[in-house]
Amino acid sequence: MDYKLLIVDDDYAIRSFLEEALKDAGYNVSKADNGAAALKILENEKIDLIISDLKMPEVDGLQLLSVVKEKYQDTGLLLMSAYGTVEDAVQAMKIGAFDFVTKPFSITEIETRVQRFFEFQDLKIENIQLKKKISTEEKYISLVGNSDKMKEVYSRIEMVSKSDVSVLVVGESGTGKELVSREIHKNSIRNNNPYLQINCAAIPENLVESSLFGYEKGSFTGALKTTNGVFQEADKGSLLLDEVTEIPTSMQAKLLRVLQEKAVARVGSHEYQNIDVRIISTSNRNVLKMVEDKDFREDLFYRLNVFPIEIPALRERMDDLPLLVDHFLTKLSDKYNVEKKIMSSLALDKMFNHSWPGNVRELVNVIERSFLYAADNDSILDKHITLESTSKVAMTMETNFNGNTSLEEIERRAIFATLRKTKNNRTKASNILDISVRTLRNKLNLYKNNDILPSEFILGEEIIDD
Incomplete structure (x- = not known):
């Protein structure tokens, strides 16, 4: 076995006895005659478990334990003493010793404790790995898919979530860009702070500036009180600029200035307020083509597109179709409080042969419609699937x-x-x-x-x- 032990005792006989016995048991063993010597060894070697005497000159066992817990958290420590008391044991365990054994002891007692320590460590590692697995599986629970293209999306979310750079999420309508944006915020250090979104395409042109940056009382007809915009409301959090490419060209320069200066002034005011906002943007357009056609500012594009994420169309990840169908059937059974229905193989085949121009949004509608058509049937048949021809x-x-x-x-x-x-x-x-x-x-x-x-x-x- 590859486990490395360090025996620390000022008694030569004890050191030699333990070294021989534990080497025979298959462990790699080093030894030191006091705590100070042990610390020097720790500086140069990776030690898994220290077996140390409690009472030693210079640096005793409890002092050694304190240093180990501070600097070498992955290293365990088993204390032994001929002067063992309950108080010593309690103190050692409080500081972080794995166990405490009183001299005289048999080699079997030591071997049993050493074996228990490594079994415990293996369990800890398994538990950490399991938690990581569960965390990864649950992390993007609002997103469904195991295809290579979706795994790439998950990977990019993982890469960018812990940073603070601007993200541009692009993809066709109905692919789930807003869900990806929420996941980025949820897994970021800002997750306990506001997450706001604004649909730039749905704001009348004359209200874009006041919606984004707020306005002062009396700054225009109807401005009855001073109001914050979404930038101020999202301070310390994340702001989703949904369909950002629909912002009028007249407003793009003002948005760029706010992003550059990290400060915003309400309409009707010259007083700037510092803001700390993480920007996530989405678009279903060919943004590079818009830049080329002068419909979108190039400098604003580069400011927003620090980290791009492209969401695949449903037709590009049809391997995920069965998972998506099962996911939405489960949600529908909960919504209507009925037993979960099963999608028949012929119905699924019919769905596989569709091009899904409306992507996942269209899929949701088709599944819910078929769910209702199936009425009291346990299964959804191909006759229940109605697909609209794009032509x-x-x-x-x-x-x-x-x-x-x-x-x-x-x-x-x-x-x-x-x-x-x-x-x-x-x-x-x-x-x-x-x-x-x-x-x-x-x-x-x-x-x-x-x-x-x-x-x-x-x-x-x-x-x-x-």
Whole structure:
């Protein structure tokens, strides 16, 4: 065995007796005649267990024990003494001795205690490893998947969580970017401090600055009291700038200055307040293309993209589909307080053959719909799985166009059809149309000004995002 022991006793006979017996038992053994000599050995050798006399000149056993517990926490210590008392034993155990034995003793007593120490150490190591395993498994409990692509996501979360750098999480709509952002905060040193998020795409352009940085009373019509923005509210914590690429170009320079100077001034004030906020951003756009097209500031991109994390689309990690299905079926059984249903193999095959353009968000909807269609059945069959064709909207529009329609009219019809499909959810509609929420809102405002916007799409200033 590879365990290394150190015998410390000013009695030569005891040292020699223990050395011979423990070497015969298979241990590697060093020896010292006092505590001071033992400390010199510890400086140069890795010792697993010290067996030391209590009463010695210069440095006694309790003093040696104190130094060992301070400097060599992984090293155990077994004390022995011919003058053993209850008080000595209690003191030794309080300081951190593994055990205390009174002279005279048999070699069997020593061997038993040594063996018990290493069994205990092995159990401690197993316990630490088990806790690490459980911690890793539970750490990202809101994220589901064991595919290589998801393991890479977990690895990157692990890398960046303990730091304070800005993170940019990118991926298609519905992939779980916001869940990843929450996990970064939850596993960071800021986890007991605020975690705030703001959907940059859903803020009317004239309210972006006041929403982010706050405003002074009277700074504009309706500013009835001084109010903090999300930057001040998230101080000492983390702030998620969801869909950060939708921030108007006019505001990007102000955001960059706040990130650089770590200070913010409310609208209507010239007084700057220092802030300590960890920034996490998300986007479902091709940010580099936006930078190239001058739609997003390059310097702001580099400030936000210190540590990028890309979330794979569901079609890129189909190995995770059975796990995801099982996870959501469990949640649905809890939600509806019924027995958990089983997804049949034919139903699962049908899902495997789908491209999932809406990613995990679409999957959740399909599973819940099939769960309800299955009613009292224990199993969800393939007939219960209804999947929408991504070409359905396009085909419908194509049949309605006769070749005499302008592009402007085609665009308008496409926007109206998509808004109806998404029940007037502008965020979802913009994702399907592959345009920004702001672009969609501007087009709707144009239609409204030209009196060609159906009343069903008029929301006033509010953007609805359910």
